[in-house]
Amino acid sequence: MDNNLLKKEALGVRRNIVSMVYSAQSGHPGGSLSCADILTYLYFEAMDINKDNINGIDRDRFVLSKGHASPALYGVLAQKGLLEEDIHGFRKLGSKLQGHPNMNYIAGVDMSTGSLGQGISTAVGMALANSLDNNGHRIYTLVGDGESEEGLVWEAMMAAGHYKLDNLTVIFDNNGLQIDGKVTDVMNPTPLDKKAEAFGFHVITIDGHDFDQIRNAINEAKNTKGCPTAIVCKTVKGKGVSFMENQASWHGVAPNEEQFNQAMSELEDK
Secondary structure, eight states: OOHHHHHHHHHHHHHHHHHHHHHHTOSOHHHHHHTHHHHHHIIIIISOOOTTTTTSSSSOEEEESSGGGHHHHHHHHHHTTOOOSOGGGTTSTTOSOOSSOOTTTSTTOOSOOOSTTHHHHHHHHHHHHHHHTTOOOOEEEEEETTGGGSHHHHHHHHHHHHTTOTTEEEEEEEOSEETTEEHHHHHOOOOHHHHHHHTTOEEEEEETTOHHHHHHHHHHHHHOOSSOEEEEEEOOTTTTOTTTTTOGGGSSOOOOHHHHHHHHHHTOOO
């Protein structure tokens, strides 16, 4: 897909994110906006998911390990026309769009996540199962840099390296911030690239908002044999909404009406 088209789709995903969080007056906009470009590329170009195979196993799969960023996942599914639920029901009583994604309710949600570290662990299990079953489809998982403070993340990385799961791509959303402030101040998990290398990963470091770099990294991961790949994406928390960018305070806060209107104006397709 042309980069300009990808940018337009990513704007739509971001509008969906802001609309959901505003409508619910609850949710996590900052970390959802930071990974919107990554998810847009995965769902619109990299993965072979569509309406015909969404409920099957014969396709690529994605696990949102940082499950609190569910607006990004719901947002991209809606933008691609794969989501049947109204996004404005997000986090509301009776809606299937829970604050953390539930695979039992939403087609296209490949794993229920929320407890940090468990998503990447199940992604490793999926990749191992595909390897044993000679299933050539790939497994992608997105891990937050704050999430990488969890020991479970590195146990999963160790297993992936041990089993040489070259069908697995672990993507780090490295926006540098978590709910309590700078990741490096709370519990410094860096350097993510060197740690991933030590666990047997082929590592690529990119700008997570540059579609050329995302495309090249995903293609390099597909062509890497004998080990899993980790893509460390430098991103901006709250990307696309000026007053949210690089602000830890927007980790889990909903905008008011004035802020919502400003955000949607900034995210217009111009």
